[in-house]
Amino acid sequence: MHRIDCPWCGVRDEAEFGYRGDATVRRPAADGDADAFYAFVYDRTNPKGWHVEWWQHVAGCRQWLKVVRHTVTHEIRTVAKAGDDVRAPSP
Amino acid sequence: MSAPERLSPFGPEAKPGRHGAAGGTPVSITERRVDIVQVTAGREAEAPFADIVKDATGLSLPPAHQAAFSGEAMVVWVQPSGWLMIKPRGDEGALAKALAGVAGDAVAVVDQSHGKAVLRLSGARARDVLAKGCRVDLHPRAFLTGSAATTTVDHITITVVQVDAIPTYDLILPANFAEAFLEWLLMSAAEFGCEVRPPT
Ligand SMILES: [Zn+2]
Numbered sequence: 605m606h607r608i609d610c611p612w613c614g615v616r617d618e619a620e621f622g623y624r625g626d627a628t629v630r631r632p633a634a635d636g637d638a639d640a641f642y643a644f645v646y647d648r649t650n651p652k653g654w655h656v657e658w659w660q661h662v663a664g665c666r667q668w669l670k671v672v673r674h675t676v677t678h679e680i681r682t683v684a685k686a687g688d689d690v691r692a693p694s695p
Numbered sequence: 696m697s698a699p700e701r702l703s704p705f706g707p708e709a710k711p712g713r714h715g716a717a718g719g720t721p722v723s724i725t726e727r728r729v730d731i732v733q734v735t736a737g738r739e740a741e742a743p744f745a746d747i748v749k750d751a752t753g754l755s756l757p758p759a760h761q762a763a764f765s766g767e768a769m770v771v772w773v774q775p776s777g778w779l780m781i782k783p784r785g786d787e788g789a790l791a792k793a794l795a796g797v798a799g800d801a802v803a804v805v806d807q808s809h810g811k812a813v814l815r816l817s818g819a820r821a822r823d824v825l826a827k828g829c830r831v832d833l834h835p836r837a838f839l840t841g842s843a844a845t846t847t848v849d850h851i852t853i854t855v856v857q858v859d860a861i862p863t864y865d866l867i868l869p870a871n872f873a874e875a876f877l878e879w880l881l882m883s884a885a886e887f888g889c890e891v892r893p894p895t
Contacts, residue, residue, distance in 0.1 A: 612759065612775060613844070617830050620847055663852040664845050665774040 715885030722818030740801035
C-alpha cells in the first residue's frame with residue numbers, strides 16, 4: 605500500500621486516490637496535426653525509474669496532484685499541487 | 696396532490712431501538728434530517744462569498760479541515776474553495792435557492808439535500824466505533840471538536856466532522872450508500888451497545 609502525502613489533506617492511503625496518467629505529456633496546439641494528437645493520446649515513454657504522474661485524491665479533497673514515483677521501487681518522492689512545476693529527478 | 700412522504704435513505708435498519716450488547720456505555724446513532732448545499736467558489740470569488748455567508752448566516756467559512764457551527768447550522772470545508780452548508784430541513788430547495796441568489800456567478804451552488812445523508816454518532820465509545828474503519832487519526836491530539844476530514848470507511852466516501860468532545864461526530868455520506876453504511880456502523884458499535892434514536 606502506498607502512502608501519499610496529499611498537499612491538502614496530509615498522508616493518506618493509496619486507496620483514497622485514483623491514478624490519472626502521465627503528467628509529462630503536453631497537449632499540442634489547437635492547430636496541431638493528427639500525428640501530434642496521436643502522440644499526445646497514445647505515445648508514452650514507459651520509463652524505468654522516476655516518473656511524474658497525475659493522481660487524484662478522489663475520496664478526499666478531490667484535487668489532482670503531481671506525484672513523483674519510482675516505477676521499479678514504487679518509492680514516492682514528491683507530491684505537489686497540480687499547478688506546481690515538478691520534474692523527475694535523474695535516475 | 697401533495698408530494699409523497701419522503702423516505703429515509705437509511706432504510707428499515709434505522710428504526711429506533713437498542714442494538715448490540717446490553718448494558719455498558721452505548722453509543723447513540725441519530726439520522727439528522729437536514730438540507731445540504733455544496734458551494735465551490737472561484738479563486739477570486741472566495742473572499743466576497745465569505746462576506747456574503749457571514750451576513751446571511753452569521754457563519755464564517757472555515758479554513759481547510761475545519762467546520763464552523765452556529766446553533767443547528769454547520770459549514771464544513773470539503774476541498775479547496777469548497778464547503779458544505781448544512782441546516783435543519785426546510786422547504787424543498789429553499790437553502791440552495793437562497794445561496795444561489797446571493798452567491799454571484801463565480802460560485803457554484805449545488806443542492807445535495809437528496810444526494811447526501813447525515814448520521815450523528817455520539818457517546819464515550821464513539822471514537823472506537825468509528826476508528827475500526829477510519830484511516831484518519833481520530834485521537835484528540837490530531838482530531839478535535841471542529842475538525843473535518845473526508846476519507847473512506849467501509850469503501851464509502853464520508854466526511855467526518857467532530858461536533859463536541861463527548862465525542863460526537865456528524866458523518867456525511869452519499870445517500871445511496873446510507874443503508875450499507877448504517878449496517879457497518881451497527882456492526883462496529885455492537886460490542887459497546889447502540890441506541891438508534893428517532894431522526895431529528
Ligand atoms: Zn487531498
